[in-house]
Amino acid sequence: MKRIGGIIEGLILQAVGAYAGALVFFGDYWRFLNPKFKWLTGATAAMLLIIGTVSIFKPNRRSSLSRIIIFLLFLRVFTVGVTGSISFANFLSGFSGKEQIEEKSRLMLNGLEYIKINLVELSLLCGTPESEKTANRYVVRGIVRRNQELDSLGQFALMRISVFCCLADAVAMGFRVQYDRPDEFADGQWVEVYGTVKRLPQKLPDPHLYTRGMLLTILFDFHLLVPDKVLLIREPGIPFMFDFRKEEPYAY
């Protein structure tokens, strides 16, 4: 009986390794972790497959029922969690995690040049004394978030989720956008905002925006985006922000 338990534990280790490997090669890895850690998860998956195989052929005679039950529960959670996010098409995106980085660092619109930047990078710029940088024109993208408080001020929030390591540390971050007709956009729509950043003399009141499943929702309260143009866009392939740079080309 103990021998069977040991074999089951070996199979569990193999299954965990196979799932993790599949997520690295064929899955939407970014939904769980920063893509820069793909190689680390891939290496761990390979090691789990190896120790799982050894455990099957030389089963541990002191296997434990609690370990088996808890890991089986985890495999169930894994199955539910990755449903729909593993496909062969993802294999082509490779290991690099660079799928979010685009080549051109600037865009032209109506004869004006805009620097492509993501919301975290823009917030970092606003936090530095290099105020001349915030005088540039930028293009940022994110999700429209609206509520009554923002609507009454003629504003909407442009939010995006930033992830440093894994989803457990994910934070929703964004800027307010001054827009006279916020009702042109629905909550949750993806938009690209072309414009400038305006520093405010005093802090804006908290509009009480919260994002489901996030540790925190941060709306920068001393800065406002003043758009030249707001365009509806399709959701990017990887909607989260993983890469934050202090110089051009920004990760966008």
Add this chain to the structure above:
Amino acid sequence: MDQNLKVFCSTVIAIFLEASPFLFLGSLLSALVELYLPEDKIARLLPKGKLLGLGYGLFAGMLIPTCECGVVSIVKRFLKKGVPPHVAITYMLSAPVINPLVLAATYIAFQGNIWMVLGRASLVAGCAACLGWAMSGINPALLLRQSDNESLFDHARSACGHADKHNAPHPRLGTVRDCGCYSEGRGQSALTQVLLRTASEFLDMGKYLILGGIVVGSLRISLPQELLLVFRENVFLSVGAMMLLAILVSVCSEADAFVAAAFSTFPAVARLSFVAIGPMVDLKLAFMYGAFFRKRIALALVAVPIAIVYFSSILLGMLIR
């Protein structure tokens, strides 16, 4: 799929995948210590004095960057091998923070604020040294719970029942005792023994990581964000709230500084308390402490860092003001 279920599953998977490389490395190191580092060698390597021992623990923490999930496994093995608690416990609590990787991440996250880096390192090192000092006289074996899942190489379960010292595993006979008996690992190559021990350790520690992840995932969908923001104006409450958050969300020590930095509306000491307590006490660690240490020790490992970090942060907050 229901949105809450999606968030829950994604959080559990993310926490496990993020920690699994470190858990694996910790298990591997633990297996190597178990099989290749005899007690007498450890006794020769370690200093006799308490102060020097604490210094050794801290220094090891700086040299060997270990995530909080992997370090418990290594320290458990150290204690079984007779490493004095003041060295092992100091190492366990300090290693996830006072290594160059995490300190550099803290520096970057707080945009070059060296005081935040120094404050974090001092608070964690101070906590680790205090607990190490307090446990210095205790027999290492008395710190650990009697495990219900001793390894296939442990003496107490060996065929002959001897409880003598381990030697390095014999290539054909397995782990040979001083008396000439050999354990259940006989006939297995050294590599096989290392891999089997690693597998067993990984499953043992992973079990508690998963339980911790499940609790964190459940909190993610049930904890109202707005509740936390109520406390931000008051130092006493904000420090407590940020510490509670660090314990509940169990963010890895390499990423927690970025999360803390994002709480820009909270007082600096509250953010400091967040990055100081998380790597020493969080939900997944609490499960691991409870599983491997005796009840009183596990309680001390949770309560003492909380008390030290809370009161030090408050004091610091008053001094800054």
